[in-house]
Amino acid sequence: MAGADSRREALARLPVAEALPALHTALTERGTAVLHAPPGTGKTTLVPLSLAGLLDGSPARSVLVAEPRRMAARSAARRMAWLLGEEPGGRVGFTVRGEREVSGRTRVEVVTTGVLLQRLQRDPELPGVDVVLIDECHERHLDADAAVAFLVDVRSVLRPELRLLVASATQDGKAWAGLLAAQEDGPETPVVHGGGAGHRVEVRHRPPPRGVRPPHGMRVDPALLRHVAATVRESLESVPEGDVLCFLPGAAEIGRVARLLEEGQGLPAEVLRLHGRAPASTQDAVLRGRAPGDGGPRRVILSTSVAESSLTVPGVRAVVDAGLAREPRTDHARGLGSLTTVRVSQAGAAQRAGRAGREAPGVVFRCWAEGEDAARPRWPSPEIAVADLTGFALQAACWGAPGAGGLALLDAPPPGAMAAAGDVLAAVGAVDEAGQPTERGRRMARMGVHPRLARALLDGSARVGGELASEVVALLSEEPPREYGDDVAEALRAARRGRDAYGARWRGEARRLRAACASVGEAPAAASSPRRGGAEGVGLVVALAHPERVAAHRGDGAYLMASGTRARCADASGLHGAPWLAVATADRPAGSASARVRLAAVLDEETAREAAAALRTVRQEVRWDEGRGCVIAREVVSLGAVEVEERPLSAPGSERVRAAVLEGLREQGPGVLKWTREAESLRQRMAFLHRVLGAPWPSVSDDALLERADEWLGDATTRAEFARIDAGRVLAGLLPWAAGDAARLEELAPERVEVPSGSRVRIDYSGEQPVLAAKLQELFGWREAPRLAGGRVPLLVHLLSPAGRPAAVTADLASFWQDGYRSVRAELRGRYPKHPWPEDPADAEATRHTNRRLQGRS
Structure with missing residues (x-):
């Protein structure tokens, strides 16, 4: 009798009860509905029992409830069976991978979304099922998204009488309602709100000490975990009764914090670990709970995000939130998938906080600064956007929607991820060239x-x-x-x-x-x-x-x-x-x-x-090997990128060898040739004429030389042979001999110019304008420097001091002698008294000598 009373009391406390009439009406009139009900309001337990007609006189129906995790499915079934005074396998049963408790009496069966997808693939009509409830859709697991999409198709084509209920614990109901309404082309899908938001929860921020590093991949700073453990101790002291639920990103972090709590002074509470790999006995102990004041020890439950919404942990009065979660990531380029640690979303943080107010007023301790609340992402990343989509792609193909085209999805799958998934499916023989499932692929999907x-x-x-x-x-x-x-x-x-x-x-x-x-x-x-x-x-x-x-x-x-x-x-x-x-x-x-x-x-x-036989390739390779500095010709057997065998090619073909030689030359550039000073000078002169006069003077840039390599390369095939090619001869061969202009090279771009002193001075063509650099005394009497390129370009004259340092720069010598020379003379005459400094340089005799040598000569 006491057990029956406690069950009636538990049912009466569930706030979602007030929404049941509206929910029944919506499903009867529309066939689909969205239920928004916060955690702990009874959407996972009371609603399925009511829809099945197990609580009142409503018509008997068969209800299938899909949960995102095995732990949640078993827990929900056990809770509902307890509310009916039974064990799982009677009117309420469950099926998860590797475990099944159902009977001919079962009216409510709880399954994982993965099991539901398998059933839909085997028989899309779901015979004998009247209502399907997809729970915790806000978590945006890929299987749940796919199950909703498939069920929309079932209602549209096969069983319009099948009722579909999408349940969420967060305020995303309008998005789901819009999706269902758009796909079914009917009246607006009702959103039913199920009960209150629980008891008041006080939020206390406990930011970690300075210097704590943000998560990096799977790594969480041990300093943050020490801070979380200290916050758990604080919560036990400041919240006088009830259990503490602490959210951590993974099992490894749970283990570290558990050890920290059990060290030192000990802890006035029992520490339990709740995650997907925890033993069933531990999971059952956590989910059974402990009524405050029953005389037993308080509990600290260290949990991953499994306890955010799909599980109810009774007895909790305080929540400690480390602020982190794990999400999948896939590197499609490398074919690697992993989990990464991210900041928990605003929706996730709200879900976690709500666990403290499930049964009575509570407190949540957030291990981050209050100012960081708004900077957190609003929602968790949907799995369809970040996860490996190979399994989803096969499910979609077997459903008749290759590439997921036309499916009712809140978020379209990324094209790159679907393309990568298609490549994998083709490689394992699951789909054909058109993306249609093979018979083998259908077997694999089951x-x-x-x-x-x-x-x-x-x-x-x-x-x-x-x-x-x-x-x-x-x-x-x-x-x-x-x-x-x-x-x-x-x-x-x-x-x-x-x-x-x-x-x-x-x-x-x-x-x-x-x-x-x-x-x-x-x-x-x-x-x-x-x-x-x-x-x-x-x-x-x-x-x-x-x-x-x-x-x-x-x-x-x-x-x-x-x-x-x-x-x-x-x-x-x-x-x-x-x-x-x-x-x-x-x-x-x-x-x-x-x-x-x-x-x-x-x-x-x-x-x-x-x-890896499917990755085996055999290729013939004739290429330039930079390390050896020569052409190699070989046949290579590879498994993808891994070379497993090679043998030399005896007759690679002259054209392929020539192409490889040119490839090597392009990799190294013309600088590998033999460049003398004369060759460098010739290249600069030719480049000057090409720039000023254009055709027929050829370009001699690196690219241009390489473009005409066939004309001058000869029989060279190795780096050593390249280095023996005289670049001057190469350039001379490219001069415009056929047009007759080559003979004018010295006239248009002379290598040297004779100055008034009799010296022949080299012209520097390396810049934009040719430069003649000569000592000032050697240019006395020179009123105008010669112009190059047929008179088009004046020489830029660098007048040097007797020590060879720049004293002035001019392209107009006559003006310099008249205006600029006096200041140069005044500055340098005292410094170089042995050199002539005439007052009228325009009429003075140019010289390479000092005054003493001039006197001696006279």
Whole structure:
């Protein structure tokens, strides 16, 4: 009786009850609705029971509830079954990957969105289902977006009577309503608001000390985690009763903060860890809760974002928010996916804070400055915009929408990500050239794993046996704990003997995969090939999943993947030195040029060639090798970017060799030729005439010389032979001999000019205007310097002091003698008294000598 009373009391406390009439009306009249209800109001538990007719006299219906996570699905089913005084498997059941509790009496079944997609692919009509509720749509998981899109199609084409309810805990209901209304071309989809926002929550900001670094990739500054642990202690002291829920970005950070809390003075509370890999017993203990005042110890629950909205953690009166979350990122150019640490969005922070006011007034401690609130992103990034879309692309193709065209999606998938996904699907044989699913692709889509892993399971079973292939794929589908190591074979042995939560999940998934592989009836792809076991078989299965990550050793722990990405093993890794690896998991730390190997299996070359056979290329290569300084001609066998074999070409062909020589010359430029001072001077003179007169004087720029290399290169094929080519002869050969202008070179652009002293002075053509630099005394009596290029360009005269330093610059000597000379004479005569400084330089005799030598001569 007490249990029944507590259940009735729990139902009466759920605020969403007041919205149920409007929700029933909306679904009856429109067929679709959007429910906006904050966390803890009962949208996940009370609404499905009401829609199924299990709480009142409303008509009996079959309701399918889709949750984003396995933990949330099990929790919701257990809570609803408890409200009915039952255990899961009666009127309320659940199905998640590897676990199913349903019966012929089940009216409400809770599934993950992944399971729902599988059912829709098998039978789009969902026979026997009257209502589908997609929960927590605000989290924008890719499977949930896809499920809504598919269900819109089902209502439009197959079952217009199927009712569809989209539930969200944040204020994004109008966007979903608009999407449904636009796709179904009917009246506006109602948005039903479900109850209040819970009790008042006081917000206290606790920014970390100065110097804490922002997150970088997966790294979180340990100083921030120490601050979070200190804030948890503060929350226990300042909030006198109830439990503390602390949000952290991942399991690693949860472990570090747990250790900090358990060190030193201890903690007057029990520390529990809640994340996707936590044992089921821990998850159940957290979700059962502890009523304040029952005499038991208070609890500190360290949780990832799983507790933001899709789970209710009872007994919480204080929330500590580290302000961080994890989002997927995909490097399509390198084929690497990873999680990255980001600031939690405003919507996420609001969700977390609301957990403190679920049952009574509470407090949230935010580990950032109040001024940072507005700078945070409004919403989390939708997975469709940032995640690997290969699985989604296969689901869409099997649904009849290759490329996701025409699907009811809030955000269109990025074209680049879809193109990359299409390439992967084609490589594993899941789609044809038109992007349509093959029969093999349809089988892969029903296996409930990433298409890469489905390929490894199907092809690997024929090569290594179904049991080993299933075990390896199960290990790859959920990355093992770090303590299992980075060697897949070692991690597999640890999972086999392990009795931890991961080992239990792994065994269940391996069994499911063996059954799934048998159910699709895949014909053996290589039945005649010998089966392999042990580490060799493990490596083969990994390589079948990721053939582009087959990697060859390049020394010092560095590897080159077939994709062209360079990768490194950890310094302490036992994989060091293996000639070949099949990389299962890798990421690229921010700012790093190489990927970091997180999980890989050892291969031999034969297995690498077998697994990556689709990437095998044979090419003939005749090219210039900069390192050797000559042409190389060879045939190369490669697995993608990894060269595995080469042999010389005996007859590469003269045209190809000539093209390679020219390529090498272009890479190095004409500077590799033999350049004397005379050759440099000739080039400058020719460049001057080309600039001033144009044709027929040729351009002698680097590009122009290379353009005409066939005319002067001769038989040179190596860098050493290039260096023996006289650049002066090359230039002389390019002079306009045919037009007869070459003979006028000395007239138009003389190399030297005779000055009044009798000296022949070299002209400098390196600048825009030719320059004659001569000592001032040698130019006495010279009223005008010669003009070049047929009188078009005056010489720019640099008049030098007796010491050879610039004294004046002029293009008009007559004006200089009349106006500028007096000031130069006044400045330099005292400094150089041995040299002549006549008052009238225009009529004076030019000389190369001092006064003494002039007197001696006289």
